[in-house]
Amino acid sequence: MYHQLVDNHYDFGTGSWAVANNKIQMKLDQYGEYHPYLVDPKKSEFSESELTTLKETCLSLSSKNEADISKELYAQIPHIHYNQQLGYYSDLYVGHVTEGDFRANGSSGGFGTWIFKELLANHEIDGVLHIKPSNKPDKLFEYGISRTVDEIIAGAKTKYYPVEYSEVIKTVKQQPGKYAIIGLPSYIMEIRLLADQDPILKERIKYTIGLVCGHQKSTKFAEFLAWQCGIQPGDLKTINFRKKLPDAPASQYAIEVTGTINGEEKSIVKPMKELVGRDWGEALFKVRASDFTDDVMNETADVTLGDAWLPEYTSDSKGNNVIIVRHPVIKAIIEAGIKDGKVKVDKVDAATIFRSQSSHYRHTRVELGYRLYKQIKAGHWVPQKRTQPSKNFPWHRRKIQDEREAICLKVPEMYLKAVAKNDLNYFLQEIKPLRNAYQKLYRNIHRVKRVTQLLHLKK
Ligand SMILES: Cc1cc2nc3c(=O)[nH]c(=O)nc-3n(C[C@H](O)[C@H](O)[C@H](O)COP(=O)(O)OP(=O)(O)OC[C@H]3O[C@@H](n4cnc5c(N)ncnc54)[C@H](O)[C@@H]3O)c2cc1C
Incomplete structure (x- = not known):
């Protein structure tokens, strides 16, 4: 099971296994990615029931998918809607926080930090599990627990950095209280899977905030x-x-x-x-497991937040969120915020939210079919996904996926060599052919698009 998961790169490194079983701990590997390891390699025996729990707390192995979990959580909420691309939602917004400095200090519109602050102020929670600077020598950031508004504010901002939550979840198990957690889609899904196995977690983790995630980085x-x-x-x-x-x-x-x-x-x-690394499609240092999720909109989270990557909003340098509301308490908080002038939002439709993440959706959900097909063709086991394996994609889209895969799999090794040589230029030269091949494809696609448009105009 371990090899099936980790060696095939289907492990998101969340820490769920280290919560589910104390023979397991999380460690960063040489490529700067989290994976589960045995605490004591001599104690590698697991009972049948331990193995079942491990299977059921892992997104890539569990018998439940995001649609099953979100249905259990949200389907019974009055007036809730369901959309194939967004999952369940009661309200959809684009906007930002106007109260205080939440927007200025946040990555997008500041809602991530503001919702936590409101939950704390309304005594809905006692603590927040989010990402803070780490003082450990091997990492810059880690999951931590904040119990005051100042601490919550200090943990604002997106960290394109690997984190794992085994230690903070163990703290939640030891310290009674009501908690909220923020996380990427696989993290929130695995919290749901853990809570299914552990009534204490189900009771104490009251709210989940989900981030949209193009992909995880090492x-x-x-x-x-x-x-x-x-x-x-x-x-x-x-x-x-x-x-x-x-x-x-x-x-x-x-x-x-x-x-x-x-x-x-x-x-x-x-x-x-x-900077090289700016192109999220090229995806330098992507954690490969990100290529094997189909959850774009963090469907099992009580509220999902992302960047409003929409031309009508990006012109504002101060930033805006897209917001998918699912939980009635979060709905009430945002509605009160609108009434009290603490937030400024536009009510939008599902198509607008989808448009803000359309490239992400094409890569993550649609073209996952081709990645699964390739894995199967190469003789690898694949996790059960809502997208079916398929090779029926236009030539250029298959090539883009091939090039992205090559970058993802080859770059980490090249980087290790560059660090050993202490030579940044060596790395930039080594990755050049990969990047050139990828960029050439896009240039050609744009050229063909332009010619087609011109021909169309001439008609
Ligand atoms: C790896 C990654 C990839 C992302 N990809 C996309 C994308 O493709 N499209 C998109 O629209 N949005 C993406 N986002 C989300 C986006 O960058 C913002 O985080 C989101 O819009 C919330 O902004 P805010 O101003 O409301 O949050 P803020 O007020 O800045 O608060 C952010 C909160 O998120 C927590 N946080 C930061 N980093 C992490 C992390 N790695 N894991 C868990 N919690 C974290 C912070 O501790 C803080 O509590 C991504 C985020 C991350 C971490």
């Missing part, structure tokens, strides 16, 4: 961005992945990195457009 993504700013691997202290640039569209954000350069601590701000 630690090397942050390290590589900082290296391009002059901070050598190992010398990076902090990174803000989403620094808003006042006069630029929201989608053109910068990073701010702090680290040691020639013995001196320095902070550097660089727009992402100047």
Whole structure:
């Protein structure tokens, strides 16, 4: 089971197995990705019931999928809607927080932090499980528990960085209370699977906030961005992945990195457009498991938040969220926020929310069929997904998937070699043919599109 999951890259590294079984712990591997390991390699025997629990707490192995879980959670809510692409929803919004500095301090519209603050203020929860800076030597960020508004605010901002929740979930099991958690789709789904196995977690984890997630990154993504700013691997202290640039569209954000350069601590701000790694389609340092989820909209979360990547909103550099509301308490919080002028949102339709993530949907949900087909053809086991394996895609879309796969599988090894040589240019040269092949494909696709449009206009 372990090899089926981990060796085939279907493991999201959430930490659920380390919660379900204390013979397992989470560790970062040499590529900067989390995986489960035996605490004591001599104790590798698991009983039948332990194996069943492990299977049922793992997204890639569980007998339940996101549609099953979300149906159990939300189908009975009065006036709730269901949409193939979005899952269940009671309300859909695009907008931002106007109260305080939530928007300025957030990555998008600041709703992630504001909803937690409201839940705490309304005594709905005692603590929040989210991502904070880490003081451990091998990582920059980790899941932590915040119990005050100030702590919640300090944990704002998107971290394109691997995290795992085994330690904080174990704390929840030890410390009675009401908690809310934020996470990427696989993390929220595996919290639901854990809660199905463990009544204490079911009772204590009261609310879940889901983030939309293009894909997960390894630690090397942050390290590589900082290296391009002059901070050598190992010398990076902090990174803000989403620094808003006042006069630029929201989608053109910068990073701010702090680290040691020639013995001196320095902070550097660089727009992402100047850095290799900016292209989310190219997806440098993607955790491969991200290619084997079909959950774009974090369907098992009580509310899903993403960036409003829509031309009518990105022109505002301050940022906006797309918001999919499922839980009645979160619905009431947002409605009260609208009434009290704490948030400014537009009510939108499902098509608008979908449009904000259309490329993500095509890659993650639709073209998953081709990735599954390829895995099966290569003789690998594949997890059961809602998308069926298929090779029926246009030539250029199959090629794009092939190139993305090559980048995902080959780049981590090239990066390790570059770090061993202490040579950033070596890495940039090594990845050039892969990146060129991918970019050439896109250039050709755009050329064909333009010619077709011209021919169409001439008619
Ligand atoms: C790896 C990753 C990929 C993403 N991909 C997309 C995408 O393709 N499309 C899209 O629309 N949106 C994506 N997002 C979500 C988006 O970047 C914003 O996080 C989201 O819109 C919330 O912004 P906010 O201003 O409301 O949140 P804020 O007020 O900034 O609060 C963010 C909250 O999220 C928590 N958080 C940060 N990083 C993580 C993490 N890695 N895991 C769990 N919790 C975290 C913080 O601790 C904080 O509580 C992604 C986020 C991540 C972490």
